[in-house]
Amino acid sequence: MNLDELLLPDRVHRRLYTDPAIYDEEMRTLFRRAWIYVGHESEVRHVGDYKRAKIGSEPVILVRGEDEAVRVLVNRCLHRGALVCREEKGNGKFFRCPYHAWTYRNNGELMGVPKRSRYPRDFDLGRLGLVNVPRVESYRGLVFACFDDDIEPLIDYLGPVRNYVDATLDFSLSGEIDLSVGVSRHRYPGNWKLQMENGVDGYHTAFVHETYIGIMSRAEEVELKFGSHGEDQGWTETFPRGHAVLARRADPRAIDVLRGQFPEYTSALEAKHGSERLLEILAHMNVFVFPNLFLIGHQIRVVQPVSVAETEVMMYPYLLAGAPEALNLKRMAEHEGFYPPTGFGTPDDYEVFSAVTEGLQAMSTPWLLLNRGAHDYQDLGDGVRRGTPTDEIHQRAMYTEYARLMGSGSRGGEA
Ligand code: FES
Ligand SMILES: [Fe+2]
Incomplete structure:
Protein backbone atom coordinates (compact mmCIF):
# COMPACT_ATOMS: atom_id res chain seq x y z
CA MET A 1 0.00 0.00 0.00
CA ASN A 2 1.41 3.38 -0.89
CA LEU A 3 1.04 5.64 2.11
CA ASP A 4 3.68 8.17 1.05
CA GLU A 5 1.21 11.02 0.98
CA LEU A 6 -0.12 10.18 4.44
CA LEU A 7 3.18 9.69 6.27
CA LEU A 8 5.47 12.70 6.20
CA PRO A 9 8.66 12.98 8.27
CA ASP A 10 7.08 15.34 10.79
CA ARG A 11 3.35 14.53 10.57
CA VAL A 12 0.84 11.78 9.87
CA HIS A 13 -2.56 11.95 8.22
CA ARG A 14 -5.86 11.38 10.04
CA ARG A 15 -6.73 8.53 7.68
CA LEU A 16 -4.18 6.35 9.49
CA TYR A 17 -6.63 6.32 12.40
CA THR A 18 -9.94 6.34 10.55
CA ASP A 19 -9.63 4.43 7.26
CA PRO A 20 -10.77 0.78 7.46
CA ALA A 21 -8.75 -0.06 4.33
CA ILE A 22 -5.53 1.05 6.03
CA TYR A 23 -6.48 -0.93 9.13
CA ASP A 24 -7.01 -4.06 7.01
CA GLU A 25 -3.63 -3.55 5.40
CA GLU A 26 -1.99 -3.24 8.83
CA MET A 27 -3.49 -6.60 9.81
CA ARG A 28 -2.44 -8.19 6.50
CA THR A 29 1.04 -6.71 6.33
CA LEU A 30 2.47 -4.97 9.37
CA PHE A 31 1.35 -7.50 11.98
CA ARG A 32 2.58 -10.39 9.83
CA ARG A 33 6.02 -8.94 9.14
CA ALA A 34 6.99 -7.96 12.70
CA TRP A 35 7.78 -10.08 15.76
CA ILE A 36 4.58 -10.00 17.82
CA TYR A 37 4.53 -10.75 21.55
CA VAL A 38 2.14 -13.64 22.27
CA GLY A 39 2.76 -14.39 25.94
CA HIS A 40 5.23 -15.25 28.65
CA GLU A 41 6.83 -18.62 29.32
CA SER A 42 5.47 -18.54 32.89
CA GLU A 43 1.97 -18.72 31.39
CA VAL A 44 2.75 -22.06 29.71
CA ARG A 45 5.08 -23.52 32.30
CA HIS A 46 3.76 -27.10 32.19
CA VAL A 47 3.15 -29.57 29.38
CA GLY A 48 -0.36 -28.96 28.02
CA ASP A 49 -0.59 -25.35 29.30
CA TYR A 50 -2.05 -22.97 26.77
CA LYS A 51 -3.26 -19.39 26.46
CA ARG A 52 -4.96 -17.53 23.67
CA ALA A 53 -3.42 -14.51 21.95
CA LYS A 54 -3.62 -12.63 18.67
CA ILE A 55 -1.20 -11.68 15.96
CA GLY A 56 -2.99 -8.65 14.58
CA SER A 57 -6.47 -9.98 13.87
CA GLU A 58 -5.34 -13.61 13.66
CA PRO A 59 -6.39 -15.70 16.67
CA VAL A 60 -3.60 -17.97 17.93
CA ILE A 61 -2.86 -20.32 20.81
CA LEU A 62 0.44 -20.31 22.69
CA VAL A 63 0.85 -23.89 23.91
CA ARG A 64 3.46 -26.20 25.42
CA GLY A 65 3.16 -29.58 23.70
CA GLU A 66 3.76 -33.08 25.05
CA ASP A 67 7.34 -32.79 23.74
CA GLU A 68 7.75 -29.65 25.94
CA ALA A 69 8.20 -27.43 22.87
CA VAL A 70 6.38 -24.10 22.91
CA ARG A 71 4.36 -23.57 19.72
CA VAL A 72 2.04 -20.94 18.38
CA LEU A 73 -0.93 -22.49 16.55
CA VAL A 74 -3.54 -20.65 14.53
CA ASN A 75 -6.82 -20.94 16.45
CA ARG A 76 -9.01 -21.81 13.48
CA CYS A 77 -10.50 -25.18 12.64
CA LEU A 78 -9.48 -26.57 9.25
CA HIS A 79 -13.04 -27.79 8.69
CA ARG A 80 -15.31 -24.77 8.60
CA GLY A 81 -13.53 -22.12 10.53
CA ALA A 82 -14.53 -22.19 14.21
CA LEU A 83 -12.09 -21.33 16.97
CA VAL A 84 -10.88 -24.68 18.31
CA CYS A 85 -9.96 -23.11 21.65
CA ARG A 86 -12.42 -20.78 23.37
CA GLU A 87 -10.97 -20.72 26.89
CA GLU A 88 -8.57 -17.84 27.56
CA LYS A 89 -6.12 -20.24 29.18
CA GLY A 90 -5.97 -23.75 30.53
CA ASN A 91 -4.31 -27.12 30.27
CA GLY A 92 -5.16 -30.04 28.03
CA LYS A 93 -3.83 -32.70 25.71
CA PHE A 94 -5.95 -31.69 22.76
CA PHE A 95 -8.30 -29.07 21.31
CA ARG A 96 -11.75 -30.21 20.24
CA CYS A 97 -13.61 -27.96 17.85
CA PRO A 98 -16.98 -26.94 19.32
CA TYR A 99 -18.77 -27.22 15.95
CA HIS A 100 -18.33 -30.80 14.59
CA ALA A 101 -15.77 -32.07 17.09
CA TRP A 102 -12.70 -32.37 14.89
CA THR A 103 -9.97 -32.97 17.45
CA TYR A 104 -6.37 -31.74 17.32
CA ARG A 105 -3.34 -32.69 19.42
CA ASN A 106 -1.69 -29.82 21.23
CA ASN A 107 1.07 -29.81 18.61
CA GLY A 108 -1.60 -29.01 16.02
CA GLU A 109 -1.98 -32.46 14.37
CA LEU A 110 -5.51 -33.52 13.51
CA MET A 111 -6.18 -36.67 15.58
CA GLY A 112 -9.57 -37.58 14.29
CA VAL A 113 -12.91 -36.49 12.88
CA PRO A 114 -16.34 -37.95 13.75
CA LYS A 115 -18.03 -40.21 11.16
CA ARG A 116 -14.98 -40.31 8.98
CA SER A 117 -16.37 -42.94 6.59
CA ARG A 118 -18.45 -40.33 4.75
CA TYR A 119 -15.33 -38.54 3.51
CA PRO A 120 -13.83 -39.37 0.09
CA ARG A 121 -10.90 -41.81 -0.04
CA ASP A 122 -8.26 -39.14 -0.47
CA PHE A 123 -9.28 -37.38 2.77
CA ASP A 124 -5.94 -37.00 4.56
CA LEU A 125 -5.83 -36.15 8.27
CA GLY A 126 -2.09 -35.52 7.94
CA ARG A 127 -2.72 -32.44 5.80
CA LEU A 128 -5.36 -30.90 8.01
CA GLY A 129 -3.45 -29.93 11.14
CA LEU A 130 -3.76 -26.48 12.72
CA VAL A 131 -1.40 -24.01 11.08
CA ASN A 132 1.83 -23.60 13.05
CA VAL A 133 3.10 -20.01 13.04
CA PRO A 134 6.48 -20.58 11.39
CA ARG A 135 8.73 -18.51 13.66
CA VAL A 136 8.56 -18.59 17.46
CA GLU A 137 11.40 -17.24 19.61
CA SER A 138 11.72 -15.90 23.11
CA TYR A 139 13.81 -13.38 24.96
CA ARG A 140 13.99 -13.55 28.75
CA GLY A 141 10.74 -15.48 28.86
CA LEU A 142 8.87 -13.12 26.52
CA VAL A 143 7.58 -15.22 23.62
CA PHE A 144 7.19 -13.67 20.18
CA ALA A 145 5.90 -15.16 16.94
CA CYS A 146 6.01 -14.11 13.30
CA PHE A 147 4.36 -15.34 10.11
CA ASP A 148 7.30 -14.17 8.00
CA ASP A 149 9.75 -17.05 7.66
CA ASP A 150 12.49 -14.66 6.59
CA ILE A 151 12.35 -12.24 9.52
CA GLU A 152 15.64 -11.60 11.32
CA PRO A 153 16.23 -13.44 14.63
CA LEU A 154 14.30 -11.93 17.54
CA ILE A 155 17.49 -10.94 19.32
CA ASP A 156 18.55 -8.80 16.35
CA TYR A 157 15.05 -7.38 15.94
CA LEU A 158 15.12 -6.18 19.55
CA GLY A 159 18.67 -4.85 19.18
S1 FES B 1 -15.81 -26.21 12.05
FE1 FES B 1 -14.51 -27.35 13.33
S2 FES B 1 -15.30 -29.32 13.19
FE2 FES B 1 -16.54 -28.21 11.84
FE1 LIG C 1 -0.96 8.58 30.26
Whole structure:
Protein backbone atom coordinates (compact mmCIF):
# COMPACT_ATOMS: atom_id res chain seq x y z
CA MET A 1 0.00 0.00 0.00
CA ASN A 2 1.41 3.38 -0.89
CA LEU A 3 1.04 5.64 2.11
CA ASP A 4 3.68 8.17 1.05
CA GLU A 5 1.21 11.02 0.98
CA LEU A 6 -0.12 10.18 4.44
CA LEU A 7 3.18 9.69 6.27
CA LEU A 8 5.47 12.70 6.20
CA PRO A 9 8.66 12.98 8.27
CA ASP A 10 7.08 15.34 10.79
CA ARG A 11 3.35 14.53 10.57
CA VAL A 12 0.84 11.78 9.87
CA HIS A 13 -2.56 11.95 8.22
CA ARG A 14 -5.86 11.38 10.04
CA ARG A 15 -6.73 8.53 7.68
CA LEU A 16 -4.18 6.35 9.49
CA TYR A 17 -6.63 6.32 12.40
CA THR A 18 -9.94 6.34 10.55
CA ASP A 19 -9.63 4.43 7.26
CA PRO A 20 -10.77 0.78 7.46
CA ALA A 21 -8.75 -0.06 4.33
CA ILE A 22 -5.53 1.05 6.03
CA TYR A 23 -6.48 -0.93 9.13
CA ASP A 24 -7.01 -4.06 7.01
CA GLU A 25 -3.63 -3.55 5.40
CA GLU A 26 -1.99 -3.24 8.83
CA MET A 27 -3.49 -6.60 9.81
CA ARG A 28 -2.44 -8.19 6.50
CA THR A 29 1.04 -6.71 6.33
CA LEU A 30 2.47 -4.97 9.37
CA PHE A 31 1.35 -7.50 11.98
CA ARG A 32 2.58 -10.39 9.83
CA ARG A 33 6.02 -8.94 9.14
CA ALA A 34 6.99 -7.96 12.70
CA TRP A 35 7.78 -10.08 15.76
CA ILE A 36 4.58 -10.00 17.82
CA TYR A 37 4.53 -10.75 21.55
CA VAL A 38 2.14 -13.64 22.27
CA GLY A 39 2.76 -14.39 25.94
CA HIS A 40 5.23 -15.25 28.65
CA GLU A 41 6.83 -18.62 29.32
CA SER A 42 5.47 -18.54 32.89
CA GLU A 43 1.97 -18.72 31.39
CA VAL A 44 2.75 -22.06 29.71
CA ARG A 45 5.08 -23.52 32.30
CA HIS A 46 3.76 -27.10 32.19
CA VAL A 47 3.15 -29.57 29.38
CA GLY A 48 -0.36 -28.96 28.02
CA ASP A 49 -0.59 -25.35 29.30
CA TYR A 50 -2.05 -22.97 26.77
CA LYS A 51 -3.26 -19.39 26.46
CA ARG A 52 -4.96 -17.53 23.67
CA ALA A 53 -3.42 -14.51 21.95
CA LYS A 54 -3.62 -12.63 18.67
CA ILE A 55 -1.20 -11.68 15.96
CA GLY A 56 -2.99 -8.65 14.58
CA SER A 57 -6.47 -9.98 13.87
CA GLU A 58 -5.34 -13.61 13.66
CA PRO A 59 -6.39 -15.70 16.67
CA VAL A 60 -3.60 -17.97 17.93
CA ILE A 61 -2.86 -20.32 20.81
CA LEU A 62 0.44 -20.31 22.69
CA VAL A 63 0.85 -23.89 23.91
CA ARG A 64 3.46 -26.20 25.42
CA GLY A 65 3.16 -29.58 23.70
CA GLU A 66 3.76 -33.08 25.05
CA ASP A 67 7.34 -32.79 23.74
CA GLU A 68 7.75 -29.65 25.94
CA ALA A 69 8.20 -27.43 22.87
CA VAL A 70 6.38 -24.10 22.91
CA ARG A 71 4.36 -23.57 19.72
CA VAL A 72 2.04 -20.94 18.38
CA LEU A 73 -0.93 -22.49 16.55
CA VAL A 74 -3.54 -20.65 14.53
CA ASN A 75 -6.82 -20.94 16.45
CA ARG A 76 -9.01 -21.81 13.48
CA CYS A 77 -10.50 -25.18 12.64
CA LEU A 78 -9.48 -26.57 9.25
CA HIS A 79 -13.04 -27.79 8.69
CA ARG A 80 -15.31 -24.77 8.60
CA GLY A 81 -13.53 -22.12 10.53
CA ALA A 82 -14.53 -22.19 14.21
CA LEU A 83 -12.09 -21.33 16.97
CA VAL A 84 -10.88 -24.68 18.31
CA CYS A 85 -9.96 -23.11 21.65
CA ARG A 86 -12.42 -20.78 23.37
CA GLU A 87 -10.97 -20.72 26.89
CA GLU A 88 -8.57 -17.84 27.56
CA LYS A 89 -6.12 -20.24 29.18
CA GLY A 90 -5.97 -23.75 30.53
CA ASN A 91 -4.31 -27.12 30.27
CA GLY A 92 -5.16 -30.04 28.03
CA LYS A 93 -3.83 -32.70 25.71
CA PHE A 94 -5.95 -31.69 22.76
CA PHE A 95 -8.30 -29.07 21.31
CA ARG A 96 -11.75 -30.21 20.24
CA CYS A 97 -13.61 -27.96 17.85
CA PRO A 98 -16.98 -26.94 19.32
CA TYR A 99 -18.77 -27.22 15.95
CA HIS A 100 -18.33 -30.80 14.59
CA ALA A 101 -15.77 -32.07 17.09
CA TRP A 102 -12.70 -32.37 14.89
CA THR A 103 -9.97 -32.97 17.45
CA TYR A 104 -6.37 -31.74 17.32
CA ARG A 105 -3.34 -32.69 19.42
CA ASN A 106 -1.69 -29.82 21.23
CA ASN A 107 1.07 -29.81 18.61
CA GLY A 108 -1.60 -29.01 16.02
CA GLU A 109 -1.98 -32.46 14.37
CA LEU A 110 -5.51 -33.52 13.51
CA MET A 111 -6.18 -36.67 15.58
CA GLY A 112 -9.57 -37.58 14.29
CA VAL A 113 -12.91 -36.49 12.88
CA PRO A 114 -16.34 -37.95 13.75
CA LYS A 115 -18.03 -40.21 11.16
CA ARG A 116 -14.98 -40.31 8.98
CA SER A 117 -16.37 -42.94 6.59
CA ARG A 118 -18.45 -40.33 4.75
CA TYR A 119 -15.33 -38.54 3.51
CA PRO A 120 -13.83 -39.37 0.09
CA ARG A 121 -10.90 -41.81 -0.04
CA ASP A 122 -8.26 -39.14 -0.47
CA PHE A 123 -9.28 -37.38 2.77
CA ASP A 124 -5.94 -37.00 4.56
CA LEU A 125 -5.83 -36.15 8.27
CA GLY A 126 -2.09 -35.52 7.94
CA ARG A 127 -2.72 -32.44 5.80
CA LEU A 128 -5.36 -30.90 8.01
CA GLY A 129 -3.45 -29.93 11.14
CA LEU A 130 -3.76 -26.48 12.72
CA VAL A 131 -1.40 -24.01 11.08
CA ASN A 132 1.83 -23.60 13.05
CA VAL A 133 3.10 -20.01 13.04
CA PRO A 134 6.48 -20.58 11.39
CA ARG A 135 8.73 -18.51 13.66
CA VAL A 136 8.56 -18.59 17.46
CA GLU A 137 11.40 -17.24 19.61
CA SER A 138 11.72 -15.90 23.11
CA TYR A 139 13.81 -13.38 24.96
CA ARG A 140 13.99 -13.55 28.75
CA GLY A 141 10.74 -15.48 28.86
CA LEU A 142 8.87 -13.12 26.52
CA VAL A 143 7.58 -15.22 23.62
CA PHE A 144 7.19 -13.67 20.18
CA ALA A 145 5.90 -15.16 16.94
CA CYS A 146 6.01 -14.11 13.30
CA PHE A 147 4.36 -15.34 10.11
CA ASP A 148 7.30 -14.17 8.00
CA ASP A 149 9.75 -17.05 7.66
CA ASP A 150 12.49 -14.66 6.59
CA ILE A 151 12.35 -12.24 9.52
CA GLU A 152 15.64 -11.60 11.32
CA PRO A 153 16.23 -13.44 14.63
CA LEU A 154 14.30 -11.93 17.54
CA ILE A 155 17.49 -10.94 19.32
CA ASP A 156 18.55 -8.80 16.35
CA TYR A 157 15.05 -7.38 15.94
CA LEU A 158 15.12 -6.18 19.55
CA GLY A 159 18.67 -4.85 19.18
CA PRO A 160 19.76 -2.19 21.68
CA VAL A 161 16.32 -1.86 23.34
CA ARG A 162 17.33 -5.09 25.12
CA ASN A 163 19.37 -2.99 27.55
CA TYR A 164 16.11 -1.48 28.86
CA VAL A 165 14.18 -4.76 28.74
CA ASP A 166 16.99 -6.27 30.83
CA ALA A 167 17.02 -3.34 33.25
CA THR A 168 13.27 -3.72 33.76
CA LEU A 169 13.38 -7.47 34.37
CA ASP A 170 16.57 -7.41 36.45
CA PHE A 171 14.67 -5.93 39.38
CA SER A 172 13.92 -9.61 39.84
CA LEU A 173 16.98 -11.05 41.57
CA SER A 174 16.44 -14.39 39.84
CA GLY A 175 15.94 -12.52 36.56
CA GLU A 176 12.55 -14.18 36.22
CA ILE A 177 9.02 -12.88 36.44
CA ASP A 178 5.68 -14.57 36.93
CA LEU A 179 2.48 -13.56 35.14
CA SER A 180 0.16 -15.81 37.12
CA VAL A 181 -1.71 -12.96 38.86
CA GLY A 182 -3.96 -12.38 35.87
CA VAL A 183 -4.81 -9.64 33.44
CA SER A 184 -6.79 -6.44 33.43
CA ARG A 185 -8.50 -5.85 30.07
CA HIS A 186 -10.00 -2.60 28.86
CA ARG A 187 -11.38 -1.26 25.62
CA TYR A 188 -11.34 2.27 24.33
CA PRO A 189 -13.05 3.75 21.30
CA GLY A 190 -10.11 4.66 19.10
CA ASN A 191 -7.36 3.35 16.86
CA TRP A 192 -4.65 1.10 18.36
CA LYS A 193 -1.87 3.49 17.35
CA LEU A 194 -3.13 6.10 19.84
CA GLN A 195 -1.99 3.80 22.65
CA MET A 196 1.20 2.93 20.75
CA GLU A 197 2.10 6.64 20.63
CA ASN A 198 0.95 7.40 24.16
CA GLY A 199 2.75 4.66 26.11
CA VAL A 200 6.08 6.49 25.82
CA ASP A 201 4.66 10.01 25.52
CA GLY A 202 6.15 12.27 28.17
CA TYR A 203 4.42 15.39 26.86
CA HIS A 204 0.89 14.58 28.06
CA THR A 205 1.69 13.34 31.55
CA ALA A 206 1.68 16.62 33.44
CA PHE A 207 -1.68 17.60 31.91
CA VAL A 208 -3.72 14.41 31.46
CA HIS A 209 -2.54 13.04 34.81
CA GLU A 210 -2.62 16.34 36.68
CA THR A 211 -5.15 15.08 39.22
CA TYR A 212 -3.09 12.01 40.03
CA ILE A 213 0.09 14.02 40.36
CA GLY A 214 -1.70 16.50 42.63
CA ILE A 215 -3.07 13.79 44.91
CA MET A 216 0.22 11.95 45.15
CA SER A 217 2.18 15.13 45.81
CA ARG A 218 -0.20 16.13 48.60
CA ALA A 219 0.06 12.65 50.07
CA GLU A 220 3.83 13.09 49.89
CA GLU A 221 4.10 9.44 48.99
CA VAL A 222 6.49 9.93 46.15
CA GLU A 223 8.59 12.66 44.76
CA LEU A 224 7.01 13.08 41.37
CA LYS A 225 8.92 14.39 38.46
CA PHE A 226 6.63 13.42 35.65
CA GLY A 227 6.91 14.61 32.09
CA SER A 228 7.67 18.25 31.58
CA HIS A 229 8.23 18.71 35.31
CA GLY A 230 11.16 16.35 35.16
CA GLU A 231 12.79 17.34 31.90
CA ASP A 232 16.24 17.48 33.46
CA GLN A 233 15.92 14.01 35.00
CA GLY A 234 14.51 12.15 32.05
CA TRP A 235 15.14 11.24 28.45
CA THR A 236 13.75 9.32 25.52
CA GLU A 237 15.65 7.01 23.25
CA THR A 238 14.65 5.49 19.96
CA PHE A 239 16.08 2.36 18.41
CA PRO A 240 16.10 0.66 15.03
CA ARG A 241 12.81 -1.12 14.19
CA GLY A 242 10.69 1.52 15.93
CA HIS A 243 11.39 0.53 19.54
CA ALA A 244 11.65 3.29 22.15
CA VAL A 245 11.97 4.14 25.81
CA LEU A 246 10.79 6.99 28.01
CA ALA A 247 12.91 7.02 31.14
CA ARG A 248 13.48 9.01 34.30
CA ARG A 249 16.62 8.60 36.38
CA ALA A 250 16.18 7.10 39.83
CA ASP A 251 16.87 9.41 42.74
CA PRO A 252 20.43 8.63 43.95
CA ARG A 253 18.91 7.80 47.35
CA ALA A 254 16.66 5.12 45.80
CA ILE A 255 18.98 2.24 46.72
CA ASP A 256 19.03 3.32 50.37
CA VAL A 257 15.26 3.75 50.42
CA LEU A 258 14.86 0.22 49.06
CA ARG A 259 17.44 -1.07 51.53
CA GLY A 260 15.45 0.43 54.39
CA GLN A 261 12.47 -1.73 53.42
CA PHE A 262 14.11 -4.85 51.97
CA PRO A 263 17.69 -4.98 53.24
CA GLU A 264 18.65 -8.49 52.18
CA TYR A 265 17.05 -8.29 48.77
CA THR A 266 18.71 -4.94 48.06
CA SER A 267 22.15 -6.16 49.08
CA ALA A 268 21.75 -9.23 46.88
CA LEU A 269 20.72 -7.07 43.90
CA GLU A 270 23.65 -4.76 44.54
CA ALA A 271 26.08 -7.66 44.77
CA LYS A 272 24.78 -9.07 41.50
CA HIS A 273 24.63 -5.89 39.42
CA GLY A 274 26.78 -3.25 41.17
CA SER A 275 25.30 0.00 42.48
CA GLU A 276 25.59 1.91 39.21
CA ARG A 277 23.56 -0.65 37.27
CA LEU A 278 21.16 -1.04 40.20
CA LEU A 279 20.31 2.67 39.91
CA GLU A 280 19.55 2.08 36.23
CA ILE A 281 17.35 -0.86 37.20
CA LEU A 282 15.48 1.38 39.66
CA ALA A 283 14.90 4.10 37.05
CA HIS A 284 11.34 4.69 35.90
CA MET A 285 11.08 3.20 32.42
CA ASN A 286 8.35 2.86 29.83
CA VAL A 287 9.83 0.44 27.30
CA PHE A 288 8.15 -0.01 23.92
CA VAL A 289 8.75 -2.92 21.56
CA PHE A 290 7.25 -2.18 18.16
CA PRO A 291 4.44 -2.54 17.26
CA ASN A 292 2.28 -3.31 20.31
CA LEU A 293 4.18 -4.34 23.45
CA PHE A 294 5.11 -2.22 26.47
CA LEU A 295 6.96 -2.96 29.68
CA ILE A 296 5.74 -0.21 31.98
CA GLY A 297 6.22 -0.05 35.72
CA HIS A 298 5.12 -3.40 37.05
CA GLN A 299 3.21 -4.61 34.03
CA ILE A 300 3.49 -6.06 30.56
CA ARG A 301 1.00 -4.28 28.33
CA VAL A 302 -0.32 -5.56 25.02
CA VAL A 303 -2.18 -3.26 22.65
CA GLN A 304 -4.66 -5.36 20.69
CA PRO A 305 -6.37 -3.82 17.67
CA VAL A 306 -10.07 -4.75 17.43
CA SER A 307 -11.18 -2.57 14.53
CA VAL A 308 -10.08 0.72 13.03
CA ALA A 309 -11.73 2.62 15.89
CA GLU A 310 -11.67 0.12 18.74
CA THR A 311 -8.77 -1.21 20.78
CA GLU A 312 -8.36 -3.65 23.62
CA VAL A 313 -5.55 -3.10 26.10
CA MET A 314 -4.33 -6.00 28.21
CA MET A 315 -2.26 -5.23 31.29
CA TYR A 316 -0.48 -8.14 32.93
CA PRO A 317 0.98 -7.07 36.28
CA TYR A 318 3.80 -9.45 37.11
CA LEU A 319 5.51 -10.74 40.23
CA LEU A 320 9.25 -10.80 40.71
CA ALA A 321 9.98 -14.52 41.04
CA GLY A 322 11.67 -15.22 44.36
CA ALA A 323 11.34 -11.65 45.73
CA PRO A 324 9.99 -10.99 49.26
CA GLU A 325 6.21 -11.21 49.30
CA ALA A 326 5.94 -7.73 50.82
CA LEU A 327 7.82 -6.29 47.84
CA ASN A 328 5.50 -7.98 45.36
CA LEU A 329 2.45 -6.81 47.33
CA LYS A 330 3.78 -3.25 47.33
CA ARG A 331 4.30 -3.40 43.57
CA MET A 332 0.78 -4.72 42.99
CA ALA A 333 -0.65 -1.93 45.16
CA GLU A 334 1.27 0.66 43.13
CA HIS A 335 0.01 -0.91 39.92
CA GLU A 336 -3.58 -0.82 41.19
CA GLY A 337 -3.31 2.86 42.06
CA PHE A 338 -2.71 4.05 38.52
CA TYR A 339 -3.40 1.47 35.82
CA PRO A 340 -6.63 -0.56 36.14
CA PRO A 341 -10.02 0.95 35.19
CA THR A 342 -10.42 1.90 38.85
CA GLY A 343 -6.97 3.52 38.97
CA PHE A 344 -6.09 7.19 38.77
CA GLY A 345 -4.26 7.13 35.45
CA THR A 346 -5.58 4.91 32.69
CA PRO A 347 -9.16 6.26 32.48
CA ASP A 348 -7.73 9.74 31.85
CA ASP A 349 -5.68 8.43 28.93
CA TYR A 350 -8.74 6.72 27.43
CA GLU A 351 -10.70 9.96 27.78
CA VAL A 352 -8.19 11.77 25.61
CA PHE A 353 -8.09 8.90 23.11
CA SER A 354 -11.86 9.34 22.63
CA ALA A 355 -11.36 13.08 22.31
CA VAL A 356 -8.77 12.47 19.57
CA THR A 357 -11.00 9.94 17.81
CA GLU A 358 -13.86 12.44 17.72
CA GLY A 359 -11.56 15.31 16.75
CA LEU A 360 -10.20 13.31 13.83
CA GLN A 361 -13.64 13.39 12.23
CA ALA A 362 -12.65 16.93 11.20
CA MET A 363 -11.80 16.46 7.52
CA SER A 364 -10.86 20.11 7.18
CA THR A 365 -7.77 19.57 9.34
CA PRO A 366 -6.11 16.34 8.29
CA TRP A 367 -2.65 16.34 9.91
CA LEU A 368 -1.37 15.21 13.33
CA LEU A 369 1.92 16.93 14.10
CA LEU A 370 4.85 14.93 15.45
CA ASN A 371 7.63 17.48 15.14
CA ARG A 372 8.54 18.28 18.75
CA GLY A 373 12.31 18.14 19.10
CA ALA A 374 12.83 17.44 15.39
CA HIS A 375 15.51 20.15 15.26
CA ASP A 376 17.47 19.01 18.28
CA TYR A 377 18.36 15.46 19.28
CA GLN A 378 21.49 13.44 19.96
CA ASP A 379 22.67 10.70 17.64
CA LEU A 380 24.24 8.00 19.82
CA GLY A 381 25.25 5.78 16.88
CA ASP A 382 23.95 2.34 15.79
CA GLY A 383 20.58 3.88 15.04
CA VAL A 384 20.04 5.04 18.65
CA ARG A 385 18.81 8.60 19.14
CA ARG A 386 18.10 10.54 22.27
CA GLY A 387 15.76 13.42 23.00
CA THR A 388 14.07 15.05 25.97
CA PRO A 389 11.05 13.39 27.63
CA THR A 390 8.49 15.59 25.92
CA ASP A 391 9.88 15.24 22.39
CA GLU A 392 8.08 13.29 19.69
CA ILE A 393 11.24 11.55 18.52
CA HIS A 394 9.81 8.13 19.49
CA GLN A 395 6.58 8.62 17.57
CA ARG A 396 8.62 9.59 14.49
CA ALA A 397 10.73 6.43 14.90
CA MET A 398 7.56 4.33 15.18
CA TYR A 399 6.19 5.71 11.93
CA THR A 400 9.48 5.19 10.12
CA GLU A 401 9.25 1.48 10.93
CA TYR A 402 5.52 1.52 10.23
CA ALA A 403 6.17 2.89 6.74
CA ARG A 404 8.87 0.30 6.09
CA LEU A 405 6.62 -2.61 7.04
CA MET A 406 3.62 -1.23 5.18
CA GLY A 407 5.78 -1.04 2.06
CA SER A 408 5.81 2.73 1.87
CA GLY A 409 9.24 3.59 0.58
CA SER A 410 9.95 7.27 0.56
CA ARG A 411 9.47 8.40 4.16
CA GLY A 412 12.48 10.51 5.03
CA GLY A 413 13.31 12.44 8.16
CA GLU A 414 15.76 11.98 10.95
CA ALA A 415 14.07 9.34 13.01
S1 FES B 1 -15.81 -26.21 12.05
FE1 FES B 1 -14.51 -27.35 13.33
S2 FES B 1 -15.30 -29.32 13.19
FE2 FES B 1 -16.54 -28.21 11.84
FE1 LIG C 1 -0.96 8.58 30.26
